[in-house]
Amino acid sequence: MKLAVQVNEGPYQHQATDSAYHFTKAALEKGHEVFRVFFYHDGVLNGTRLTTPPQDDRNIVNRWVELAEKYDLDLVLCVAAAQRRGLVDDGEAERNGKDATNIAPKFRISGLGQLIEAAIQSDRLVVFGD
Amino acid sequence: MKLAVQVNEGPYQHQATDSAYHFTKAALEKGHEVFRVFFYHDGVLNGTRLTTPPQDDRNIVNRWVELAEKYDLDLVLCVAAAQRRGLVDDGEAERNGKDATNIAPKFRISGLGQLIEAAIQSDRLVVFGD
Amino acid sequence: MADLYTVNKSPFEKNSLEQAIRFSADGASILLIEDGVYGAMAGTAAEGLVKGASGRKFFALRSDVKARGISEDRLIDGVELVDYAGFVDLVESTDKVQAWL
Amino acid sequence: MADLYTVNKSPFEKNSLEQAIRFSADGASILLIEDGVYGAMAGTAAEGLVKGASGRKFFALRSDVKARGISEDRLIDGVELVDYAGFVDLVESTDKVQAWL
Amino acid sequence: MSEIKKFMYLNRRAPYGTIYAWESLEVVLIGAAFDQEVSLMFVDDGVFQLVKGSDTSESDMKNFLPTYRTLGDYGVRHMFVDQASLEARGLTTDDLIQVEWEDWETEEEVDNIVEAVDADKFKELMAESDVVFSF
Amino acid sequence: MSEIKKFMYLNRRAPYGTIYAWESLEVVLIGAAFDQEVSLMFVDDGVFQLVKGSDTSESDMKNFLPTYRTLGDYGVRHMFVDQASLEARGLTTDDLIQVEWEDWETEEEVDNIVEAVDADKFKELMAESDVVFSF
Numbered sequence: 001m002k003l004a005v006q007v008n009e010g011p012y013q014h015q016a017t018d019s020a021y022h023f024t025k026a027a028l029e030k031g032h033e034v035f036r037v038f039f040y041h042d043g044v045l046n047g048t049r050l051t052t053p054p055q056d057d058r059n060i061v062n063r064w065v066e067l068a069e070k071y072d073l074d075l076v077l078c079v080a081a082a083q084r085r086g087l088v089d090d091g092e093a094e095r096n097g098k099d100a101t102n103i104a105p106k107f108r109i110s111g112l113g114q115l116i117e118a119a120i121q122s123d124r125l126v127v128f129g130d
Numbered sequence: 131m132k133l134a135v136q137v138n139e140g141p142y143q144h145q146a147t148d149s150a151y152h153f154t155k156a157a158l159e160k161g162h163e164v165f166r167v168f169f170y171h172d173g174v175l176n177g178t179r180l181t182t183p184p185q186d187d188r189n190i191v192n193r194w195v196e197l198a199e200k201y202d203l204d205l206v207l208c209v210a211a212a213q214r215r216g217l218v219d220d221g222e223a224e225r226n227g228k229d230a231t232n233i234a235p236k237f238r239i240s241g242l243g244q245l246i247e248a249a250i251q252s253d254r255l256v257v258f259g260d
Numbered sequence: 261m262a263d264l265y266t267v268n269k270s271p272f273e274k275n276s277l278e279q280a281i282r283f284s285a286d287g288a289s290i291l292l293i294e295d296g297v298y299g300a301m302a303g304t305a306a307e308g309l310v311k312g313a314s315g316r317k318f319f320a321l322r323s324d325v326k327a328r329g330i331s332e333d334r335l336i337d338g339v340e341l342v343d344y345a346g347f348v349d350l351v352e353s354t355d356k357v358q359a360w361l
Numbered sequence: 362m363a364d365l366y367t368v369n370k371s372p373f374e375k376n377s378l379e380q381a382i383r384f385s386a387d388g389a390s391i392l393l394i395e396d397g398v399y400g401a402m403a404g405t406a407a408e409g410l411v412k413g414a415s416g417r418k419f420f421a422l423r424s425d426v427k428a429r430g431i432s433e434d435r436l437i438d439g440v441e442l443v444d445y446a447g448f449v450d451l452v453e454s455t456d457k458v459q460a461w462l
Numbered sequence: 463m464s465e466i467k468k469f470m471y472l473n474r475r476a477p478y479g480t481i482y483a484w485e486s487l488e489v490v491l492i493g494a495a496f497d498q499e500v501s502l503m504f505v506d507d508g509v510f511q512l513v514k515g516s517d518t519s520e521s522d523m524k525n526f527l528p529t530y531r532t533l534g535d536y537g538v539r540h541m542f543v544d545q546a547s548l549e550a551r552g553l554t555t556d557d558l559i560q561v562e563w564e565d566w567e568t569e570e571e572v573d574n575i576v577e578a579v580d581a582d583k584f585k586e587l588m589a590e591s592d593v594v595f596s597f
Numbered sequence: 598m599s600e601i602k603k604f605m606y607l608n609r610r611a612p613y614g615t616i617y618a619w620e621s622l623e624v625v626l627i628g629a630a631f632d633q634e635v636s637l638m639f640v641d642d643g644v645f646q647l648v649k650g651s652d653t654s655e656s657d658m659k660n661f662l663p664t665y666r667t668l669g670d671y672g673v674r675h676m677f678v679d680q681a682s683l684e685a686r687g688l689t690t691d692d693l694i695q696v697e698w699e700d701w702e703t704e705e706e707v708d709n710i711v712e713a714v715d716a717d718k719f720k721e722l723m724a725e726s727d728v729v730f731s732f
Contacts, residue, residue: 001453008462008482008597010140012214013172015395015614016369018658022424026445032453041485041597042143042172050216052226057659061216080488084142086180086191086232096182100230102216112492119593120467120496124452126367127460127596130615131352138361138617138732145294145479146268148523152323156344162352171620171732187524210623242627249728250602250631254351256266257359257731260480263723270476270507272550274374279609279641285720295479298510303552327478327523329515334552343520358607358723359731364588371611371642373685380474380506386585396614399645404687428613428658430650435687444655459472459588460596 003027004118005037008129010045011060012053017046020128021063028071036074036118037064039107041129044077044087047107061104068106075107076114133157134248135167138259140175141190142183147176150258151193158201166204166248167194169237171259174207174217177237191234198236205237206244262287264354268294268361271306278309280360286315289354291347292339293321300339301330310336319350363388365455369395369462372407379410381461387416390455392448393440394422401440402431411437422448468499470591473508477526478518483511484526486597491529494536501540501587502533509547512558512576527559534563534575542587545578603634605726608643612661613653618646619661621732626664629671636675636722637668644682647693647711662694669698669710677722680713 005024009016024034039046051061068075077087083096089103103109119125135154139146154164169176181191198205207217213226219233233239249255262285269276277299280290290313292299299310300320310318322341325332332341342350351357363386370377378400381391391414393400400411401421411419423442426433433442443451452458471490477483493500504511511530518525533541541561548554560574579587588594606625612618628635639646646665653660668676676696683689695709714722723729 003452006595010172010175010215012616014616015658018656019369019394019422022445022657023448027449027452030446030449032449040489041481042140045140045175045215048216050218050228050230050232052213052216052222052228054210054213054659057214058657080184081485083182083184084187085140085175086178086182088180092182098180098182100180100232102180102230102232112489113495115489116493116496116498119469119595120465120498124458125593125595126452126458127462127594128369129460129462129596133351136730142481144481145523148521149268149293149321152344152522153347157348157351160345160348162348170624171616184524188522211620242624243630245624246628246631246633249604249730250600250633254357255728255730256351256357257361257729258268259359259361259731268479270479270510273376273476273507275641282716283640283719283723285724295476295507298476298507298551301552305550305552307552323518323520324478326517326519327521327525328476328510329513329517329527331515355724356727356729358729361609361731364594369614371614371645374611374642376506377474383581384505384584384588386589396611396642399611399642399686402687406685406687408687424653424655425613427652427654428656428660429611429645430648430652430662432650456589457592457594459594462474462596 001124002033002035002122004035004122004125006115006125006127007037007039007043007046008041010042014130016128016130017060023126025067034073035122036076038115038118039077040081042085044082044085047077047087047104048102049104050102065104065106077107077109079109079111082109131254132163132165132252134165134252134255136245136255136257137167137169137173137176138171140172144260146258146260147190153256155197164203165252166206168245168248169207170211172215174212174215177207177217177234178232179234180232195234195236207237207239209239209241212239262355264350264357265290266357266359267292267296270295271299271309276360281309281313281316284316289317289319289350291319291350293324297321297324297328297330300335302334302336307336321347363456365451365458366391367458367460368393368397371396372400372410377461382410382414382417385417390418390420390451392420392451394425398422398425398429398431401436403435403437408437420451466497466499467592468590469593470588471502471595473502473504473511474506476507476510478523482597487526487529490538491536500538501542502538503542505544505547509543509551509553514557514559531559531561534561539575541576543576543578544584545580548578601632601634602727603725604728605723606637606730608637608639608646609641611642611645613658617732622661622664625668625673626671635673636677637673638677640679640682644678644686644688649692649694666694666696669696674710676711678711678713679719680715683713
């Protein structure tokens with residue numbers, strides 16, 4: 001089965017991103033293909049490398065990064081949502097005159113078309129949100 | 131009247147931060163003192179300088195900055211909440227080994243004690259959240 | 261003096277208005293903001309909450325009412341519209357603020 | 362085959378479970394996750410939602426049930442606990458997923 | 463892959479209090495570039511998204527009601543509204559905006575693609591859909 | 598300013614589904630450094646925060662139930678639970694954790710500061726408070 005996953009909430013505030021991570025990991029471990037994880041709304045905040053969660057808590061951003069490294073997962077942050085919430089890569093920094101970036105490795109910023117495409121190409125779309 | 135304002139949500143996702151801004155501005159314009167605006171939970175995301183909202187929409191971060199410049203407002207981001215969500219100033223970057231900062235001018239990162247102190251020192255605490 | 265209660269949730273989505281009313285003392289002021297202003301609409305399944313709450317004074321934030329396309333003639337009788345300056349005045353004229361989120 | 366409905370809200374906080382049931386077709390599978398697992402508790406004012414929904418199969422995510430201190434003997438009869446692998450299987454064995462947030 | 467899928471957007475949130483309604487609309491607009499069959503469903507407080515007369519001049523927020531009116535030009539064929547949700551809120555379809563639709567090839571025209579449906583019809587529509595987007 | 602204020606923390610959210618319960622608790626812990634009179638009120642799904650038996654071993658989340666048990670040492674004098682909220686959820690105070698309290702100066706001890714109250718008592722408590730924190 002080919003899956004598309006949509007994440008609507010940021011890390012820590014809502015459990016939605018935890019659920020999305022555990023679901024995605026379980027699907028990959030069962031041998032399913034995850035075509036793309038698309039981060040929308042506050043979900044784009046999953047893609048910042050600047051978090052420092054408490055040592056006795058899970059590291060939500062790093063978990064995604066490690067999963068992406070292991071399974072060559074496509075982690076896409078919606079560009080419009082990212083601009084509103086201050087999620088920036090090199091290209092965005094240059095285009096919008098920002099003096100820093102905060103995107104984590106393995107994440108990329110792209111358009112909403114990537115969500116539509118994922119929904120078309122995949123057998124199932126699974127949405128996690130508030 | 132001396133006011134403390136608490137903001138629990140980030141920009142754009144929830145209207146809470148809009149309400150907090152308009153309320154704070156109205157209080158200042160009426161001549162009240164705003165002892166502190168304390169940003170907690172996702173509220174810390176109000177303090178990033180990396181946002182680029184659409185040109186036909188309000189710029190929530192810049193509104194706070196301008197209000198702080200005009201009225202010498204104390205805008206405090208909770209450090210624990212900021213660490214979880216990737217809000218970083220120079221000190222935090224050094225302490226946690228981060229290679230970039232994203233805090234906006236006029237905001238500062240400090241402890242939760244600043245919220246308690248604000249509640250003690252002020253005549254009213256007004257909370258805006260989801 | 262009694263307290264000011266702020267309610268920012270639609271009464272159709274969450275019970276915040278119902279609970280704010282239930283736990284408010286006589287003489288309380290209840291201010292509806294954000295999606296909370298839907299609680300001020302007449303003719304809905306939730307109008308009984310405000311209509312049945314005697315001894316409370318209800319306010320709604322005008323800018324939020326207008327943004328949601330609620331015309332003044334659809335407001336429950338007795339609900340008073342205020343702007344943010346009026347919100348500040350309510351905070352000043354009451355004992356303290358309770359946010360029912 | 363029918364659809365899989367995911368519900369992540371407490372039935373005491375929002376009507377998502379009620380609506381998912383109301384709009385679900387006969388044979389639907391309804392998976393309770395996150396705060397949605399409170400809908401699987403027996404003896405609550407909301408238990409009628411699940412108990413009264415004949416023709417639907419209910420599941421609850423075990424890790425979320427356990428995190429909230431709901432012991433298995435307090436679950437409504439017929440609610441089946443699954444882990445994330447079981448969640449994936451449900452997605453595969455149904456037509457599509459509807460998230461009722 | 464040239465298969466045409468049936469997309470259903472499930473809208474259950476009031477506008478303005480949160481961004482979900484607006485960012486959901488942005489997906490629909492972008493989705494027009496793809497050749498899919500698109501319907502929108504408004505349930506619960508989602509029906510408030512279509513209420514006429516929104517005026518954001520005093521609230522410093524973007525009024526996106528006009529954008530809904532253009533959806534017929536963005537490949538949206540149906541906008542369904544849950545009748546029970548309307549009734550609970552004291553609303554009828556007269557309180558909602560109208561959205562026109564025209565097929566540029568066949569010149570088929572529809573005055574208003576906003577339509578109230580009951581639960582049975584709703585179930586049928588959801589069952590026929592291939593993908594459901596929730597926000 | 599040496600005035601002692603009465604702080605009331607209003608908790609209406611379930612644990613784990615969102616971070617509000619946990620980050621609210623962090624405020625209470627930090628607040629212990631200030632000499633205030635602190636009470637906590639649990640209403641609606643907030644009562645679930647105190648339910649015994651939480652086990653997060655399978656969910657990779659931090660179990661913060663033990664922290665509530667220590668609140669007596671952090672200057673919290675009262676933890677009130679809305680009786681009606683408990684009943685709607687099929688719970689009694691037997692389902693909730695107990696929290697001990699001891700005054701180190703007077704050696705006064707209380708076995709359990711968790712107490713169910715009705716709406717009238719609730720109103721009274723809120724009226725007596727100087728500051729209400731909501732999360």
